Amino acid sequence: MGDDPATLLKTFKSKLPVVQAGGGLVRNQSGKLLFIFRKGKWDLPKGKIDKGETLEKGAKREVKEETGVKKLELNGLAGVTYHIFKRNDKYQLKETHWFHMTTTYTGKLKPELQEDITEAKWKGPKKTEKALENSYGNIRHLLKDLKIG
Numbered sequence: 537m538g539d540d541p542a543t544l545l546k547t548f549k550s551k552l553p554v555v556q557a558g559g560g561l562v563r564n565q566s567g568k569l570l571f572i573f574r575k576g577k578w579d580l581p582k583g584k585i586d587k588g589e590t591l592e593k594g595a596k597r598e599v600k601e602e603t604g605v606k607k608l609e610l611n612g613l614a615g616v617t618y619h620i621f622k623r624n625d626k627y628q629l630k631e632t633h634w635f636h637m638t639t640t641y642t643g644k645l646k647p648e649l650q651e652d653i654t655e656a657k658w659k660g661p662k663k664t665e666k667a668l669e670n671s672y673g674n675i676r677h678l679l680k681d682l683k684i685g
Contacts, residue, residue, distance in 0.1 A: 548629050552620065556585040557632040558595030561614045561684070562605060564639055569664050569684065572602055572647060573655035578667035580675055581656075582632050591633045599637065603656040604646030611636040614682060617674040634678060 559582025562570035571578050583598035585591060596608045614634040620627055645656035659667055664684065668676050 548618070548620070552627055552629040555628050555630045556591065556594075557582050557630050558585055558591045558598060559583070559632055559634050560595055560599040560608070560637040561634055561679075561682070562599055562603075562608065562637040562639060564641070564658055566658070566660075568658035568660050570599070570603060570605060570645075571657050571659050571664075571667055572653045573657070574651070574653045576670075578671045578675075580634070582634070583651075592635060595633065595635045596637070602648045602651060602653055604644065605639055605641045605656075606643070607639050607641045608637050609639065611638060615678050617678055619672070619674055632674075 559580050560570070561580060564570070570581060572581050573579070581599040581602040582595070583602065585594035586597075589597070592610055596610065599605055599608055612635065614636045617632045617634065619630050619632075621630060622628070645658075647653040647656045657663075664679070668679065
């Protein structure tokens with residue numbers, strides 16, 4: 537397979553079912569970033585794209601479902617991450633398309649408890665940096681590439 541990332545990705549995609557997902561790097565009017573806390577880790581809101589749904593629409597829907605945040609405006613693609621997970625004894629490759637989003641929403645955040653999300657929080661630069669210490673590698677890389685956190 538080699539060490540070339542593009543070759544590795546092509547190989548994984550040929551051997552594993554690919555699940556399309558969308559998520560948001562959501563900033564409020566204060567410039568704070570929206571995080572969720574799930575299964576002991578800080579993460580960004582994201583989820584599986586429904587059949588017939590665009591990546592953009594799915595990303596907005598997932599952010600709203602997982603956090604309660606409304607009035608979301610998309611501002612372009614932030615990046616794409618990949619991770620392998622196991623469901624029903626089968627490995628799958630999740631391809632997540634992350635979008636820059638802004639919101640004027642100032643209401644209460646509502647973590648989606650049935651998705652094991654116990655907190656949704658807005659975090660400024662210092663708290664973002666702290667959250668990334670207890671996050672996933674692909675989230676740290678995404679935000680580092682974007683010079684966030």
